[in-house]
Amino acid sequence: MHILITSGGTSEAIDSVRSITNHSTGSLGKILTEAALAKGHQVTLITTPTALKPDPHPHLRLLLIENVEELLTEMQKEVLHHQTLIHAMAVSDYTPVYMTGLEEVEKAQDLHNFLHRENQEAKISSREEYQVLFLKKNPKIISLVKEWNPAIQLIGFKLLVDVSSEELIQVARESLVKNHASIIVANDLTKIQDGQHQAYLVTDNHVLEASTKTEIAEAILNYLQ
Structure with a gap:
């Protein structure tokens, strides 16, 4: 399978020496990419210069972007040539x-x-x-994906802060429907720390709970297979 993954956090320039960005490290995207490669998939990873990256691999293409404008340009092209998109990047609002x-x-x-x-x-x-x-x-890129390629499987992510699991799952369901996604991975920032990453993988029919980034990656790839 040809999988497109986005990871890291975009950065928007104020001037030539200042910018606004977020705290995403790209660690989940790195783990997702490594897990997909280990299962024999072809992966294109769109990420940022400062994000964590997997080691070079013959089945890995690496594309570097800085900001939302560059991300938009790359994704509009790449979405057309992949069967699945795992959109884990923290995109500047x-x-x-x-x-x-x-x-x-x-x-x-x-x-x-x-x-x-x-x-x-x-x-x-x-x-x-x-x-x-x-x-x-900025435009919500996830909402444009199915316009570019209606057939692509879309895995999206939703991050909230200090909310109940019921609210987190409900917001994920709304995003699932709105963006015609296959899975929305719902995260609470307060539950991402010390090697733990509690998340709910929400589909049309099920909610699966994961407690680490590795479990999230395994659950997504098992669903795709």
Whole structure:
């Protein structure tokens, strides 16, 4: 089987030296990739330069991206040539538009004007005591996958923080239906620590619980087989 996996966390530039990102290490994507390769699958891994990566393998293609725009470009091409997508990457919800001092914002008569500006400096000045950063929402890539390739098997992930298992599973079911996925892996950030990774793998008919990244990978690959 030809499997496309995404992992790590995207980074969105504010200027040439600053960015906003998330804390994803890519460790789950690494384990997923290694498990898929061990079962004889062909894998394309889309990940970031700082993410953990598996060792080179003859059946592994590695594609590096930095931000959501690059991810969107690569995935739109790659989704067409794979049977399964395991979309484990932590994708930035927002990207910077413009950053300016608080005083300028307070003087502005219409804040919408800032949404059409771009910072011209390679490095934005740090003279201001307070800065205001305008962000715009990025597209939800998982919602586009089935438009690009209706036949692909889609495995998605949902991360919430400190919620009940009932709420976590319910949100996963909603994502399953909305994105026409085969599985949504529901995680709670408070349950990912010290080698443990509690998760619920939600399908149309079942909910399977896993307690480590290795168990998550094994459960996904067993489902695909």
